[in-house]
Amino acid sequence: MTPQLLEHFTATSCIGTGNAAMLASLMQQRSGLKHCAFETVTINTHIGEVPGVDEQSLPQEFRTFDCRNNRLAELALQQDGFLEAVQTAAARCGPRRVGVFVGTSTAGVMQTELAYRDRDPVSGALPASFEYATTHNSFSVADYVRQRCGLQGPAVALSSACASSAKAFGSARRMLEAGLIDVAVVGGTDSLCLTTLYGFHSLQLTSAAPCRPFDIARDGISIAEAAAFVLLRRAPDNLDRDAVLLLGVGESSDAFHMSSPHPEGLGARRAMQSALAAAALDPADIDYINLHGTGTPSNDRSESQAVTSVFGATTPCSSTKGATGHTLGAAGALEAVISSLSIRNGLMPGGMHTNRIDPTLTAHYIRENKRAPVTRVLSNSFGFGGTNCSLIFGSAG
Amino acid sequence: MSLTAYVNGIGVLGPGLNGWPEAAAVLCGRRTYTSAPTVLPSPTMLPAAERRRTGRVVKVALGVALEATAAAAVDATQLPSVFSSSGSDGHICHEICQALAHPGREVSPTRFSNSVHNAPAGYWGIATGAMTEANVLCAFDASFAAGLLDAMTQVTVDRRAIMLVAYDTEYPPPLHAKRPIPDAFGIALVLSPELAPQSLARLEVALTDEPFDTMTEPQLEALRASIPAARGLPLLEVLAHQEPGRTIIEYLDITRAAVRVEPCR
Numbered sequence: 137m138t139p140q141l142l143e144h145f146t147a148t149s150c151i152g153t154g155n156a157a158m159l160a161s162l163m164q165q166r167s168g169l170k171h172c173a174f175e176t177v178t179i180n181t182h183i184g185e186v187p188g189v190d191e192q193s194l195p196q197e198f199r200t201f202d203c204r205n206n207r208l209a210e211l212a213l214q215q216d217g218f219l220e221a222v223q224t225a226a227a228r229c230g231p232r233r234v235g236v237f238v239g240t241s242t243a244g245v246m247q248t249e250l251a252y253r254d255r256d257p258v259s260g261a262l263p264a265s266f267e268y269a270t271t272h273n274s275f276s277v278a279d280y281v282r283q284r285c286g287l288q289g290p291a292v293a294l295s296s297a298c299a300s301s302a303k304a305f306g307s308a309r310r311m312l313e314a315g316l317i318d319v320a321v322v323g324g325t326d327s328l329c330l331t332t333l334y335g336f337h338s339l340q341l342t343s344a345a346p347c348r349p350f351d352i353a354r355d356g357i358s359i360a361e362a363a364a365f366v367l368l369r370r371a372p373d374n375l376d377r378d379a380v381l382l383l384g385v386g387e388s389s390d391a392f393h394m395s396s397p398h399p400e401g402l403g404a405r406r407a408m409q410s411a412l413a414a415a416a417l418d419p420a421d422i423d424y425i426n427l428h429g430t431g432t433p434s435n436d437r438s439e440s441q442a443v444t445s446v447f448g449a450t451t452p453c454s455s456t457k458g459a460t461g462h463t464l465g466a467a468g469a470l471e472a473v474i475s476s477l478s479i480r481n482g483l484m485p486g487g488m489h490t491n492r493i494d495p496t497l498t499a500h501y502i503r504e505n506k507r508a509p510v511t512r513v514l515s516n517s518f519g520f521g522g523t524n525c526s527l528i529f530g531s532a533g
Numbered sequence: 534m535s536l537t538a539y540v541n542g543i544g545v546l547g548p549g550l551n552g553w554p555e556a557a558a559v560l561c562g563r564r565t566y567t568s569a570p571t572v573l574p575s576p577t578m579l580p581a582a583e584r585r586r587t588g589r590v591v592k593v594a595l596g597v598a599l600e601a602t603a604a605a606a607v608d609a610t611q612l613p614s615v616f617s618s619s620g621s622d623g624h625i626c627h628e629i630c631q632a633l634a635h636p637g638r639e640v641s642p643t644r645f646s647n648s649v650h651n652a653p654a655g656y657w658g659i660a661t662g663a664m665t666e667a668n669v670l671c672a673f674d675a676s677f678a679a680g681l682l683d684a685m686t687q688v689t690v691d692r693r694a695i696m697l698v699a700y701d702t703e704y705p706p707p708l709h710a711k712r713p714i715p716d717a718f719g720i721a722l723v724l725s726p727e728l729a730p731q732s733l734a735r736l737e738v739a740l741t742d743e744p745f746d747t748m749t750e751p752q753l754e755a756l757r758a759s760i761p762a763a764r765g766l767p768l769l770e771v772l773a774h775q776e777p778g779r780t781i782i783e784y785l786d787i788t789r790a791a792v793r794v795e796p797c798r
Contacts, residue, residue, distance in 0.1 A: 178638075232740075232788070241649065248626070248708070252634040261707050268711040273620065274650055274671035290740070291785060292679045293671045295621075295650035303668060310686040314536060316740065330633045335645030387666030391658035394583075395646040406664055520646060521655025523667065 137414045139381040140309050141371040142529070143225070143319075146216035147473035148208070149362035149460045150184035154215035159477050162485045165505060167459045169346040169358050169489075174328050181342040184360025184461030185328060186211070198284065203244030203271035205327040206280045212325070212363030213284065221367055222285040222321055229318040236291035237308040238278040239301025239324035241465030241519075243293070244271035246329035277325045281365075289317050295465065297519030298428075300324060301364070302468025305527055306385045308368055323365035324469030332359055332464060339395060347431035347462065349455035349487055350440070350501045352494040354431045360461025364469035366476075377533030380476045383512070384415025390522025397435055397518060401442030404428075404516065407524035408446045411514065415528045419447045422528070423508075424484045426471050426515040427499075429455020430462050439516065440497035452502045458488030468517040468525060475513040475529045482509050535739065536685035539732040539797065540772065541694070542605025544597030544721035547571055547763060548756060552600055559753075560766075560773035568752050571717040574599075578660040586643055587656060590622045593719040594653035594700045595660060601696060601721035605731050609661040612723070613687065614696040616654040617670040617680025619761040620712070622647060623704035630708075653700065676701070677720070677764040678784035681792075684724055685738045694725040699762040718760040720769065732797040734772055741791040745783040768792050 146154060150168030151161035161168065169182040192207040213219045226234050251266040270276050278293040290311060294304045301324020308320035336342045336359060343356030371381055388410060390403035397404070412419060425447070428439055436455075443453060456474050463470050478484060484506040493501050512530040545556040549569045558564040573592040576584055578599065587595075594616060602609045620626075625648045632640050649655075654667035668687075672679035677699045684697040700719035704712050725732070746767040748754040756763045764783050771778040771794045782790040 245626075245630075248630050249633050252630040255634075255707060259707075262711060266711060268708070269673055273673050273712075275619075275673040275675075279673070288786075288788060290679070290682060290788070291672065291675075292683070294669065295671050296654070296667070296669045297649045297651055306666075307668060307670075307683055307686075310683070310690045313690045314686040316536075316682070316686065330638070331629055331640075331645070331648070334633060334638050334640045335629070335642075335648070338640045338642040338645055340642075387668075389654070389658040389664050389667055391662050391664050393659070394586075394652065394655050395642075403664060519651070520649045521651040521667075521669075522658055523651055523655070523669075525666075 137309060137384060138313055139371045139383050140312060140368050142366050142380045142382060142476055143369055144218060144221040144367040145473050145476055146212060146218040147364035147470050148186060148212040148215055149463060149470055150186055150360055151459050159481060161459060165486060165488055167346060167488050169461050177330060177333050179333055179337050180344045182346045182358045183328060184358060186361050200267050201270045201276065201280045203247045205244040205277055205325055208327045208361060208363045209277050209280055209325040212365060218365055225319045225367060226287055231286055231288040233289055233318040234287045235289040235311050235317040235320045236278050236282045236287060237294060237304040237320055237322045238281055239294040239304040239465045239468060240274055240277050240326050241295060241297050241300055242326060242329050242331055243274045243276050245331050247271040249330045281321060296523040297521055298464050298467055299517040299519040299523045299525045300465035302517035302525035302527055303387060305382060306387055309382060309385060312370055318369060320368040321365060322368050324466035325363040326463055326465040327361040341432055343431060346489045347457055348489045349429035349431040349457055350436050350493055350497050351490040352492045354433060354436060356432055357430045358461040360463045362460060362463035362466040362470045364466060364473045366472060375532035378480055379532035380479050381530050381532055383530045384411040384528035386411030386414055386526045388524045392522050395520050397438040399438060401438040403522055403524045404439055404442035404518060405445050407526040411526035411528050422451055422512050422514045423510045424478060424513050425451055425453035426475050426513060427453050427455040428516040428518045429457055431457060436497060440499040443499040449498045450500055452484050452506060453499050454485060454487035454502050456485055458490065471515045472527060475515045478513055479510050479529060479531045482507055484510060535737055536689045537735060537737045538685055538688040538724040538726060539728055540722055540734050540736060541725050541729050541731045542601040542723035544600030546593055546596050547718040548716045557773040560770045566750055566752055573717060579656060583659060586647060588622045588624055589717050590702045591653045591656045593702060593717040594698050595657060597719035597721035598657055598696060598698050601723045605723035607723055610663045612663060612694060612696050613665040614667045614698060615680050615684040616667055617676045617699045619671060619673050619676045619701050621650045623702055623708060627705050627708055674761050675785045676761045678782045678790040681738060681790060688724050688726050692726045697722045697724060699765055701760050701762045715759055718762045720762055720765045734797055735795040737793040739791050741781060741789050742787050743781050743789060745781045745789050
């Protein structure tokens, strides 16, 4: 594929609102996971909640979009001058030449959860104030970003569970390469809701403790929320040395099971190999791997096998979910920004909460931060339905 | 770069439209349209344990995907796909929200796994063994055109065949009142960069701001207007006539998708 430039990027998660706070937390190995006290939830688990989402308001003309998910998107758009950068790009090439590609798994379904508590006692009807299209529907967050930024180009929500916003990069780069658009707003937004908290709990996939990816005692995920956005465009000939490029996207399906990964990680392996092929790189060209690393026994086992089969056991890798939690449909975009921060700052973030690495996992998992030049990063995102996506980011210099 | 592809296979399921041959006869005027509830085939390609868990959204998507891949005489295991739908499984969503509104909050683990928007794509992989990528999209009422654009860019940029599956099912009450989709509807197209013996037509897709086309037959227009996947009916109508034509598909507010159709036989 043709390399695409990350002209601008921003991320907001429980470890920081905006890039500087995110980076500071990663540098100091500070986790944002806390015991769950979200809404009326009574599950014994840890979650990654973004501070200030409840207090965030949307501009008056967007009030039908009001829900936790779009508030989180708004909060993230306001960081690092991202909203202004999109508006500048739209003024440069025209609002019809800017596309929107946002990954989400549950969008604003929490509005529907709340509406179901408030049904008419006689008719069973949902309250009149409940808005489906602009909150619950998966497209609502892509539509919000499109309208909020004043864009008129193609727009779509990508919803492939926990690989959603990684796959958004695939759709965006194809439309850029086809010349249908000049700039793409690529991102992911997923917010805390009862469906995912009680749903993952019902599958016994949530840990009571903060998640411990690759630990011998790992026992589940920590559900979290995040929003991250990237302004992507075809790479010009002259690039600054600190420019970050999207070099490869690789996707695959497990064709195995709805909620369990392929036991030998065949789908994951295929996605990583396909990303390397798209970038015309060898495994040895990758300096650091940002793992999917959710912290469930089967996910980490399967991913470790897949990583080892492609890269051997020496490439440093870690999961940043011990810090941020598993931000589900936003994880791909969040970890794309973390990968970019890793390249810009020469930081391989050590995985947090992992006390004793599972000796049966052969991938080279790092627990301490490592400061070294990072030229290329591969980032993995996998999801329910057996969907896999690997992204490769690289420095232009 | 113009977005071009050959249509090598079509699948259709909807109210009174049971497969492409029947739908084509209606759409080119050889047969009168009679509305009837959508008949969804049992996904016999899935193992029995998986089949029991599948809802209407999986049945409609797999039904049209199977028809299109069979017509295109293509190896489904090698075919990447784009699944585009305006919503997930509405019945599962209702059951989960209902459970969450009760004090016990007992969510069924199977229902939760099947609640993801990419469940039909996941089951298609399990059914066929295809380890190729599936892209899964939602653009609310614009989902058909969004899927078509994504599929066309894959054919054009990556020079490979792909299957587009656009599908929708209804929500039960009380969500139905907020999102009144009347019945299940699905369209699948196998698209290829190269002309094949099965090729029905060559498509060329571009963005436009021209007014979008509607269906002349009032009942078919009602379907087009009420089910996002049925926004593709004007394209199927041109394909059914087997004559050169051009149609404008409804997409986002002022942006539409123009499709030029050149028959291959």
